[in-house]
Amino acid sequence: MASVSDLIDFDSLLTQEERTFRDTVRSFVDAEIKPNIAKWFESATFPLELVPELAQLGLLGMHLKGYGCAGRSAVEYGLAGAELEAGDSGLRTSVSVQGSLAMTAIYKHGSEDQKREWLPAMANGKAIGCFALTEPTAGSDPSGMKTFARRDGEDWVLNGSKRWIGLASVAKVAVIWAQTEEGIRGFVTPTSTSGFTATPIEPKLSMRASIQCDMELSDVRLPNSAALPNAVGLNAPFSCLNEARYGIIWGAMGAARDAFEAALDYSRHRLQFDKPLAGYQLTQQKLVDMALEINKGFLLALHLGRRKDAGTLQAVEISLGKLNNCREAINIAREARTILGGNGVTLDYSPLRHSNNLESVRTYEGTDEVHTLVVGRKLTGIAAFR
Template sequence: MSAVVPRTPTLPANDILGLDADLLDEERMLRDTVRAFVQRELLPDVPQWFEDGELPRELAQRFGELGLLGMHLEGYGCAGASPTAYGLVCAELEAGDTGLRSLVSVQGSLVMFPIHRFGSEEQKQEWLPRMATGEALGCFGLTEPDAGSDPGSMRTTARRDGSDWILNGTKMWITTGSIADVAIVWAKTEDGIRGFLVPRGTPGFTTQDIHHKLSLRASVTSELLLDDVRLPASAELPGARGLGGPLTVLGEARLGIVFGANGAARACLEAAVEYARTRIQFGKPIGSFQLTQAKLAEMGARVAAGQLLALRLARMKEAGTLKPEHVSLGKYSNVSAALAVAREARTIMGANGITLEYPVMRHAANLETVLTYEGTHEVHSLVLGRALTGLNAFS
């Protein structure tokens, strides 16, 4: 039996709809720069970082050198890039690993953005330039052991003592918590929820890492412990009042997740296509079998739709027409689609798919975390349901 020689594909797995043509030159150049950096400098080490459950702190400086930290903010050493450019970068980072994208999105969207939006000029000058270079690292303390999807039920408190604030409480599942130089901690006060900047080393403020994770392993995840932490009045974010503060911050970060999850899905599709074209069974590539092609077609359709959705949401943000419900749609759709793509890619690769030699099982495991952080899949479905019906299912 003569060998089957695959022809050159007419649809590239990384851009099935030809969306490259809709990007600006500077967006495309930045995307290509980050893609090459991830593939050349990071991917060789990602499997080991995942296996060891770590992510090197010095990556922050390397991302800072590329101008990726707080890249969508203006001034204070930030690049002032477009939402589309930021999203494309998140897609490339998560095509490498969710931990890479999480580091950049936490730093830029969950820490630098609230300082930029709600902070005093002194706070901005103190933290943003150093954060943009990666010299200083931050974390976002909202989630608690008993307050995840319902942040309004948080137990962390801040009470006044003269002109100072005294904070007590615990924050859980905090990315980069133990290696951060400052934590943005959200706490209940007599006047509602407020945000505070808590520098590392403040008496009463300690952290401990969460180990034995089976997902998002190439990332530092910590618990923040606050025991009578005394802060000056200048530590409060003056522009943040009520639950709308942290929710606004989360909305800013979720666009990166919409792009990032699709980047993970695209990486799985590319790996599965390459494997199916070269893996020989029964005398020919498994990609020539109808069942395998059906799987790849479904995966390709999900990836292409996700790319189109992400790009549309970014352009809406640039036009000022993006609503929180739109971002919920993006996270709801793209994360679940990416998880389905990763799982299907694993079946194409058989036993090889469960090893770290290939990225698909690592992405599948990571996406289990992405499915539930920054708003669970169920919560985003209720946000969409409320937007479609005008009826509130939360209460």
């Protein structure tokens, strides 16, 4: 089931198992997400009813092994992300928050008891998780976080504020990052704990079919067993963020591909001056330029995915992939909208919705500027962050 944008026989680079898994996710998106996404976006509704279906497809924590997780490869995870984001960035993001962030934090840094308590329930969709790192004044520089966890006997007591925390208002468990006297630590926090409050951020012009929240922590008391035993310092949350950033490399191209396909289909049927738009040279140039970047973007994603599966992928390569594919995807979505003319500003068509969503995608998990400086440091050997 190759895409019409595929000019290089991309499918020939995939195994049969990879193609079958991708096509299963694509069929789910076509049947369950695309027919409904316009109303979800317009009403700012996250479709919680899809969570059990996502779990049944093995998409929650799909790259993790054991504890009820599917154990999919990095390439399979990426292919699934691309298909989900072809439906909507908000829904792909929700799968990423659950699997790449919250579940990965527990899987990589948690105790065996924490893993057994939470991972099976999260994999089967019985428990939604969130990952609380960003704060109102600490986005690109999480080392500046103000949330603090102090010791009180055998317990920890957390106070502070978080912002832009995906799924927090519907989550059963939050992985909360806080300053401590021994460095930044992570805490596995049931959201029913006294002093925990999550409030959805409204209104939004982007990611309207997903949930992002403000979070307040007021004397949230946790037992010592809530602390992630293997997470001290920023390397721990960064290891989770890199999982999410890797998924974005694929996801952004999924949104771009869907925007392109909407424009291509429209251009074939929309008549102007007694000829389809697709028959004009300027339209064909737009379509060709978009298709070129989509093909290059997917090739880059696949190359990085193979390296991730081989255990050779470097963090700077993830920055390179996110920077390039987000930047190109938002340009493609905007260009696709121009082919649709005035009709392109309605929710009957996907490009402007994708464009709005991609404004968030290029911002979270590291802005364009931050990833530019990461690559710049690699090229020059000089860190220019401060």
